[in-house]
Amino acid sequence: MSEAILEPTAAEPAPVFHTPAQEASARLKELFPDVVSDETREGYEGLAVYADSLPEIAKALRDELGFNYLSSVTGVDNIEEGKLEAVYHLYSIARGGGPVVLHVQVDRNEPVIPTLVPVFRGAEFQEREAFDMFGIHFQGHPDLRRILTWDGFNGYPLRKDWHEPFFEEQHKPFGSRWPEGEVFRAEEKTPYGKNVQYPAGWLPTGDEYDVETDVYLGLSYSRDATPGLRTDKVTVNLGPQHPSTHGVFRMVVTLDGETIIDLKPVMGYLHRNHEKIGERNTFIMNMPFTDRLDYLSGVSNNFGYALTVEKLFGLSVPERAEWLRILTAELIRIGNHLWALGFLLNDLGALQTPMLYFYIERELIVDFFEALTGSRMMHNYMRFGGVAYDLPDEVRGVPTMKYLEEMVFNRLPRVLEQGDELMTGNEIVRARSIGVGYLSPADAINMSAAGPLLRASGVPYDLRRAEPYSFYDRLDFDIAVRYNGDIYDRYLVRMDEMRQSLRIIEQVLPHLRRTEGAPIIGDKPQYALRAPRGGESYGRVENPKGELGFYVTAKRRDGNPSRYHVRAPSFINLTTLGPMSRGYKVADVVAILGSIDIVLGEVDR
Amino acid sequence: MYGTGILKGLGVTLRHFFQTYADDLRWAGKGGRYYNDEAFAVRQSPEAQGVITVFYPEEKLAVPERFRFVPFLVTDDPPPGQRWGHDWCTSCGICAKVCPPQCIWIERGKLPNGRPKPEPVNFFIDIDICMNCGYCAEFCPFDAIKMDHDYELAGYDRSTAHIHDKARLSKPLSYWQEISPKRAAAEEFGRQMAESAKTKKKGPDEEAAPGMPNDVARQLPYRGAQY
Numbered sequence: 001m002s003e004a005i006l007e008p009t010a011a012e013p014a015p016v017f018h019t020p021a022q023e024a025s026a027r028l029k030e031l032f033p034d035v036v037s038d039e040t041r042e043g044y045e046g047l048a049v050y051a052d053s054l055p056e057i058a059k060a061l062r063d064e065l066g067f068n069y070l071s072s073v074t075g076v077d078n079i080e081e082g083k084l085e086a087v088y089h090l091y092s093i094a095r096g097g098g099p100v101v102l103h104v105q106v107d108r109n110e111p112v113i114p115t116l117v118p119v120f121r122g123a124e125f126q127e128r129e130a131f132d133m134f135g136i137h138f139q140g141h142p143d144l145r146r147i148l149t150w151d152g153f154n155g156y157p158l159r160k161d162w163h164e165p166f167f168e169e170q171h172k173p174f175g176s177r178w179p180e181g182e183v184f185r186a187e188e189k190t191p192y193g194k195n196v197q198y199p200a201g202w203l204p205t206g207d208e209y210d211v212e213t214d215v216y217l218g219l220s221y222s223r224d225a226t227p228g229l230r231t232d233k234v235t236v237n238l239g240p241q242h243p244s245t246h247g248v249f250r251m252v253v254t255l256d257g258e259t260i261i262d263l264k265p266v267m268g269y270l271h272r273n274h275e276k277i278g279e280r281n282t283f284i285m286n287m288p289f290t291d292r293l294d295y296l297s298g299v300s301n302n303f304g305y306a307l308t309v310e311k312l313f314g315l316s317v318p319e320r321a322e323w324l325r326i327l328t329a330e331l332i333r334i335g336n337h338l339w340a341l342g343f344l345l346n347d348l349g350a351l352q353t354p355m356l357y358f359y360i361e362r363e364l365i366v367d368f369f370e371a372l373t374g375s376r377m378m379h380n381y382m383r384f385g386g387v388a389y390d391l392p393d394e395v396r397g398v399p400t401m402k403y404l405e406e407m408v409f410n411r412l413p414r415v416l417e418q419g420d421e422l423m424t425g426n427e428i429v430r431a432r433s434i435g436v437g438y439l440s441p442a443d444a445i446n447m448s449a450a451g452p453l454l455r456a457s458g459v460p461y462d463l464r465r466a467e468p469y470s471f472y473d474r475l476d477f478d479i480a481v482r483y484n485g486d487i488y489d490r491y492l493v494r495m496d497e498m499r500q501s502l503r504i505i506e507q508v509l510p511h512l513r514r515t516e517g518a519p520i521i522g523d524k525p526q527y528a529l530r531a532p533r534g535g536e537s538y539g540r541v542e543n544p545k546g547e548l549g550f551y552v553t554a555k556r557r558d559g560n561p562s563r564y565h566v567r568a569p570s571f572i573n574l575t576t577l578g579p580m581s582r583g584y585k586v587a588d589v590v591a592i593l594g595s596i597d598i599v600l601g602e603v604d605r
Numbered sequence: 606m607y608g609t610g611i612l613k614g615l616g617v618t619l620r621h622f623f624q625t626y627a628d629d630l631r632w633a634g635k636g637g638r639y640y641n642d643e644a645f646a647v648r649q650s651p652e653a654q655g656v657i658t659v660f661y662p663e664e665k666l667a668v669p670e671r672f673r674f675v676p677f678l679v680t681d682d683p684p685p686g687q688r689w690g691h692d693w694c695t696s697c698g699i700c701a702k703v704c705p706p707q708c709i710w711i712e713r714g715k716l717p718n719g720r721p722k723p724e725p726v727n728f729f730i731d732i733d734i735c736m737n738c739g740y741c742a743e744f745c746p747f748d749a750i751k752m753d754h755d756y757e758l759a760g761y762d763r764s765t766a767h768i769h770d771k772a773r774l775s776k777p778l779s780y781w782q783e784i785s786p787k788r789a790a791a792e793e794f795g796r797q798m799a800e801s802a803k804t805k806k807k808g809p810d811e812e813a814a815p816g817m818p819n820d821v822a823r824q825l826p827y828r829g830a831q832y
Contacts, residue, residue, distance in 0.1 A: 174707050178698035179721065181710030183729040183768055285705035288738035354614075357621060364651055374671035374752065380738045383827075388743070390823040392671065393787065396650050406651045422617045425610035517819040521827045527703040527744045 020095040024065040028100070031060055039103055043535015046101025051113045054104055058088075058119045066092045067100050069461075070116065070448050072538070072549050072567040073126035075134035077108075079160040084111040084136055087551065089538055089567075093445055093459060096466035099538065106136070115141040122448025125575050133158035133275070148268040148604060152204060154197040157273055164276065165195040171560045172280055233261060236586075240269050244347055244590040247600030251577070251589065258585045263578045267571075270604035278564035283309055283529050283554075286564065288380040293548075293566060294602040295377055297336045299328045299369070300543045302382035307469055308539030308550040309384050313532055315522060320515040321386040322471045327404075327508045328372070328381060329541070330501040334412060335365040336544035337494040340597040341419060344491060347594030348432050349587075354422060361415040364407055371395040384529065386521025391512070401513065408505050416498055423491065433487035437580045437592035440485060447575045451546025453596055456493040457485035463542040477504050487595040494597075530559050545569040545597055568605060570598040625655035640664065670785045670824070673739040673752035675732045675769070676700075677776045689775045693749035695723035700741035700750050708734035709741065728771040732758060743826050748792050754784045791817075791824035 017023035025047055028036050035050040036057065049057055061067040067090040076085040088102040104113055115138040116123040127138040128147040135156035138144060146153065155162045166186045168174050176182065198204060239250035248269035254261045274293065278286050290305045291298035303325055310317065317325075339362060342355035366376045371392045373379040381388055395403040423429050439449065444457040454461055462479040464472040480496030482489035534556035540549035546569030553563040573596050581589045628648075632638040638648065645664055648657055659666055681690030696713040710729040714722035741750045753776075760766035782789040798817065822828040 172707055173702040173704070177704075177707055177709060178701040178711045179696065179713035181701070181712045181727065181729065183710040183727075183731070185731065185764065185768070281705060282703075284703065284740070288705050288736055288740070353618065357617065360653075360657060363657065367649075371669040371671065374669070374673040374739060375737065378737065380740075386827070388826050389671065390828050392669065393820070393823070395669070397646060398650060403651060411651060418617055422614045426614045427608060427610045430610070517822075519828060519830070521830055524830045525744075525827060527699055527740075 019097045020066070020092050021098045021100050024061065024067055024092075024100050027065055028057060028060065031064075032057055039101070041535075043533055044103070045536070046099070046103060049102045049104050051104050051106050054102070055114050055116060055119055057102065058090075058116050061090055061100060062119060065100075066094055068445055069093050070120035070122050071099065071450075071540070071547060072551060072565070073116070073123050073130060074551055074563075074565040074567075075130040075136050075158065076553065076563045077134060077159045078105070079108070081105075082108045084108050084134055086113050086130060086136060087536075088116070089549070089551075091466075093461050093466075098467060101538070111136040112139055113137070114139050115144075117141055120448065121443075121446050122572060122575055125572060126448075129571075132156070135159070146268075148271045148273075150268065152198050152202055154199045154202075157276055158279075164273075165190050165197070170280070172282060172285060238586075238589070240266075245593065246343065246598055247603075249598070249600055249603065251593070253581075253586070253589065255586065258587075260581050260584055260586065260589060263581045263589065265574050265577055267574070267600075267603050270600050272605070274566060274605040275564050278566075279561060281561075281564075282559045283531075283561060284384070284525075284527065286561070287382065288378065290566075291378040291380055292601055293568065293605065294336075294543060294545055294570065294599045296339055296599055297332045297544050298377055298379040299332050299373070299381050300336075300541060301548060302379060303329050303470075304539055304541040304543065304548045305550050306382040306384055307541060308537050308552050311539055312535065312537035312552055312554060313384060313529070315385040317386055317470075318519045318522060320390075320512070320518040321520045323508050323511045323515060324387050324391070324520065325382065325470055326472070326475070327505060327512065328369070328379075328387075330504045330508070331365050331368065333501045333544045334498045335362045336597075337498050338362045338365075338415065340494055340544075340594075341423070341491065343597075344487075344591070344594045345423065345429075347590045348429060350428075357418060357422065358415060361407075361411050364411060368395050368403065368407070371400070383521060383525055385523060385525075386519075388521075390520055401509070404505075404509060408502055408509070412498070412502055416495060416502075419495060424495075429491075430488065432588075432591060433491065433595075434484075435486050435488075436584060436588050437487045437595060438485050439576055439580050443579065444485070444576070447579070448572050449546070449576050450569045450573060451543065452480075452490055452493045452497065453546065453573050453576065455479065455481045456490040458483035463540060463547055467540070469539075469541060475504050475507050487591055490595040490597075528559055530557050531555065534558075536563075540567070543569055545599065545602070546573055566602075566605060568602045570596075570600075570602040571605070574598060574603065621655070628653075628655045668754050668756075670788050672754050673737050673742070674756045675735050675737065675753055675758065676730060676741050676750050676774070677753045677780075678728060678771065678774045679749050679751055679781055680775050680777055682777045682779050690777060692724060692775070693747050693778075694725050694728065695747055695749070696721075696725040696728075697723070697746070699744050699746065703740045703744050705738055705740065706734045706736050708732075708736075725771065728774060730769050730774060731767065732769055733763065733767045748796070751781050751785075788824045791821045791829065794821050795825065795829050 028047065032053060035053040037048050039046050039048045069091045070088065071091050072089040074087050076087060078085055083105045086104045089099040091099050106113055113136055115127060125147060127141055128144060130136050131138060131144055132146040132148055133156060234255045236253050236255055237250055238253060239245040240248040250266040252264045252266060274289065277289060286305060287302060290301040293301050338358040342358040345354045369379055370376045372389060373381045391400045394400060439457050441458045444454050444459055458481060460479045460481040465479055477500045480493045480500055482493050531554035534554060536553040538549060538551045540547050548569055549567030551565040552561045554561050577593060577596060581592055629638050632644045638644045647653065649666065679693045683690045696711050698711055701709040701711050708731045711725050712727040714724040714726045716722045739752050742752045817829045
């Protein structure tokens with residue numbers, strides 16, 4: 001069908017493509033001339049696509065054009081046009097660079113979009129999330145259930161006409177706060193018992209309350225592992241209250257003896273609808289909320305959000321602020337990985353004590369952040385166009401630069417050495433982790449795994465290199481990559497990454513000395529920012545857990561984002577948990593989950 | 606050889622075990638390692654070895670100047686016999702507008718003729734909602750609201766004790782200078798700089814106001830860009 005359209009004329013020069021994404025978009029328009037067109041809305045990029053042909057387009061992108069990584073799937077409620085929209089961001093692992101963005105608009109009353117799960121398994125949880133939040137039906141999805149809210153939840157919370165029980169106004173700041181400020185507590189207006197709505201005909205005491213059936217039915221039953229012996233499969237809940245799950249997270253597992261036959265993660269116990277809050281908020285109000293996503297790497301979340309909004313607003317960042325951003329992001333990466341390794345040991349059965357050996361140094365990092373930003377974990381450090389604070393005079397009584405040098409050249413390398421000594425050669429660690437929880441490179445890409453999980457499977461994809469942001473292109477470092485795709489390699493990748501982070505910080509320190517006294521923010525910050533242009537913006541950073549993306553849309557002159565979406569690496573990495581765990585023992589699953597390194601604040605959002 | 610890895614790992618544990626005693630010995634003749642201010646400072650510094658635990662509440666970590674907890678309102682130093690001086694707050698409402706969880710309520714004063722009076726009649730902060738982000742202090746144009754260092758706020762009654770009113774929130778300037786001396790001085794410097802820039806504008810031949818020195822500017826958010 002495409003040949004008929006291609007009528008090359010001799011006079012027309014071959015088009016010049018600056019990025020792989022442009023090239024792929026042009027090719028797509030040739031391949032699917034009737035259903036793919038350029039997105040025409042102001043400030044939007046990418047392609048507008050008809051819903052029906054989405055799977056074919058995705059397949060062509062994956063197989064022919066090399067855009068094989070589906071980073072983000074999300075919904076948008078365009079209530080004025082009466083449309084629901086699904087937005088897909090696809091990247092090329094091999095070629096790097098920017099995304100091909102697909103926009104699919106469907107009627108709000110009949111939102112049906114064919115599923116992408118057969119093409120990209122990474123879409124599974126994200127489509128479920130879009131179904132949960134917007135009520136978009138993904139036709140053909142193997143397991144389309146609510147994922148973050150529960151089955152007795154009424155309505156689709158991210159639709160613009162849905163109001164939470166403590167609803168006050170559409171957007172902050174609320175009028176009741178000033179100038180007439182009459183204080184009240186939210187519970188007074190919506191007392192306990194009246195703050196829950198159930199779907200029509202749904203009774204909390206009725207039979208429908210047995211919502212778990214769906215979860216259990218979804219688990220596949222295979223034939224007996226031991227032929228000839230009549231055995232029963234047992235379905236067991238690991239969690240939600242279980243120390244091995246790193247928070248309130250549940251794994252429903254079907255067991256044959258000790259062997260995992262199937263596993264389904266159940267999440268949402270910490271769900272607070274971060275995105276709805278984000279859409280009520282003004283732009284700047286979201287910054288401290290991002291700290292609460294992956295609370296182990298608050299400043300890195302700030303980074304992602306700041307980049308996204310700076311892209312939308314067209315702001316530039318002064319040099320010193322960029323170096324400070326990289327310094328903090330890399331320090332927090334080390335802090336996060338120290339935490340992850342400690343917990344991995346914990347999950348492998350070396351309870352508590354060895355974990356603390358890593359935390360002594362993490363404590364130094366946290367102390368540094370306390371002196372720099374005023375808070376140990378909820379940093380709220382970055383602002384649009386810069387950072388909030390310059391380096392402090394001293395940290396714990398030591399001049400800041402000396403403290404940093406002591407950390408970077410002495411303490412942190414030493415703790416990595418100690419980690420090597422403790423874990424790398426340890427026979428128990430090796431026996432428990434080598435060959436366990438295997439994830440093949442093809443699966444890792446297909447399931448949208450990100451960060452150390454992806455790189456431990458032999459895919460050298462690091463956003464700091466693939467699509468460099470900030471000053472990462474000026475720095476000399478390697479992408480940490482290992483090839484066996486098991487728990488042990490994930491551990492090694494994290495060790496390598498910490499070494500690379502140290503290498504980066506070593507290069508950043510002279511720049512910090514050089515730029516001493518330079519400005520750290522572009523303009524005098526404003527408390528009421530308005531979007532200078534309408535449109536969308538997708539920014540992503542390489543978080544310690546993986547690719548953290550923010551999708552923000554706004555209307556011109558608006559003070560609030562009209563859509564605020566977080567592509568949470570912990571959440572999407574969990575797609576791999578079920579396939580990785582099949583065939584291993586119960587005790588291994590705990591370690592496999594530990595090796596993914598999730599934070600529930602980010603999973604449940 | 607099989608098992609050497611485990612032995613090496615146990616060596617790490619053993620090292621940590623002895624390190625805890627190494628510092629005990631070092632401080633043996635000098636008043637001991639615990640409950641000793643001098644030793645405590647070392648225990649919390651990068652030179653710490655072995656156990657770095659803090660025995661809260663007998664020992665407390667010193668919080669850095671930038672530490673932020675539930676905000677308080679700055680007033681002038683009180684005249685003798687009174688608890689507070691004049692409020693710095695003009696009830697402009699910027700803190701209430703920028704507050705992400707919307708935990709600030711301000712009742713603006715009124716003059717007899719009905720015009721707004723730049724003074725709050727009432728000021729409430731629901732500390733259960735406050736997320737300690739520090740925006741109110743950052744964006745206040747009058748340096749009238751600051752983040753506190755007092756983090757021990759446990760109470761018995763959530764419904765009444767956790768909404769702080771103006772009386773509870775107000776603290777004199779001297780308190781701010783005490784908990785955050787460098788920053789308070791830098792703010793004073795910034796205010797004077799802004800003041801002199803204002804008066805200088807009137808005179809035609811004056812030079813531009815000198816910028817803030819680096820060691821002053823770095824104490825302030827945005828390096829004092831707001832002044």
